[in-house]
Amino acid sequence: xxxxxxxxxxxxxxxxxxxxxxxxxxxxxxxxxxxxxxxxxxxxxxxxxxxxxxxxxxxxxxxxxxxxxxxxxxxxxxxxxxxxxxxxxxxxxxxxxxxxxxxxxxxxxxxxxxxxxxxxxxxxxxxxxxxxxxxxxxxxxxxxxxxxxxxxxxxxxxxxxxxxxxxxxxxxxxxxxxxxxxxxxxxxxxxxxxxxxxxxxxxxxxxxxxxxxxxxxxxxxxxxxxxxxxxxxxxxxxxxxxxxxxxxxxxxxxxxxx
Numbered sequence: 001x002x003x004x005x006x007x008x009x010x011x012x013x014x015x016x017x018x019x020x021x022x023x024x025x026x027x028x029x030x031x032x033x034x035x036x037x038x039x040x041x042x043x044x045x046x047x048x049x050x051x052x053x054x055x056x057x058x059x060x061x062x063x064x065x066x067x068x069x070x071x072x073x074x075x076x077x078x079x080x081x082x083x084x085x086x087x088x089x090x091x092x093x094x095x096x097x098x099x100x101x102x103x104x105x106x107x108x109x110x111x112x113x114x115x116x117x118x119x120x121x122x123x124x125x126x127x128x129x130x131x132x133x134x135x136x137x138x139x140x141x142x143x144x145x146x147x148x149x150x151x152x153x154x155x156x157x158x159x160x161x162x163x164x165x166x167x168x169x170x171x172x173x174x175x176x177x178x179x180x181x182x183x184x185x186x187x188x189x190x191x192x193x194x195x196x197x198x199x200x201x202x203x204x205x206x207x208x209x210x211x212x213x214x215x216x217x218x219x220x221x222x223x224x225x226x227x228x229x230x231x232x233x234x235x236x237x238x239x240x241x242x243x244x245x246x247x248x249x250x251x252x253x254x255x256x257x258x
Contacts, residue, residue, distance in 0.1 A: 016240045026246070026250030029226075033204070034078060035208065037208050038234045039056065039057040040054075042233035043235075058102070058103045059235075062111065065114065075199050079154060080103075080152055104116065104136045115141070115147050118133045118136075119149045122153060125152065125153050133152060149195075154195075159194055194220060196218075201218075201223070204226050204245065205225045206227075209232070214227070226252050
């Protein structure tokens with residue numbers, strides 16, 4: 001390793017330790033959501049094909065989950081593929097879906113620490129991919145570790161529409177009329193049918209790649225979330241970037257809309 005690289009790594013380690021010390025008395029988030037953005041741009045700027053970027057991003061996921069576990073995070077939601085992404089070229093989508101399925105298999109087979117839930121409109125995915133993802137999540141039932149939500153074919157508006165549809169179907173099955181439902185309907189009734197039902201809403205939402213928008217990610221659940229936008233592309237996202245997001249979160253006074 002070159003002398004410059006050794007110096008840079010030393011300074012990086014010192015800075016990371018400093019940020020860690022600043023977090024020692026800070027209450028962390030229970031639920032962290034993250035938009036893993038920038039794989040394609042990272043690859044193109046490096047002169048590589050897009051598939052290489054997606055694979056590099058996939059390798060980062062286990063590291064990130066380990067950092068979350070070290071920070072005592074209880075729930076992590078990873079947005080890997082949006083409903084809008086499904087409109088890309090078939091070759092790229094096929095490659096990306098195969099990479100995502102491989103990541104989920106690794107999380108559920110090689111690493112037994114975490115429980116996995118697939119969140120998204122699986123009916124929009126190829127049948128064999130949806131079955132593979134569902135089977136992988138099923139393998140983690142009964143585990144007691146950190147909950148990992150894998151958002152695939154996910155869109156915030158689609159999630160709310162699906163929740164309302166399930167709510168209507170549930171009440172239709174027991175004979176409740178639309179008029180009767182309208183009289184008692186509350187936000188809690190809808191929340192019970194979201195993909196993340198039974199889980200706390202995200203305290204912290206992170207997006208990599210420098211984009212400062214959520215693009216519909218956890219549209220319902222993010223009403224009181226804190227946001228952190230990081231300039232690094234997802235494959236280049238480092239532990240210190242995550243620690244800085246935790247530091248930003250801990251420095252904010254959460255008013256919950258007041």
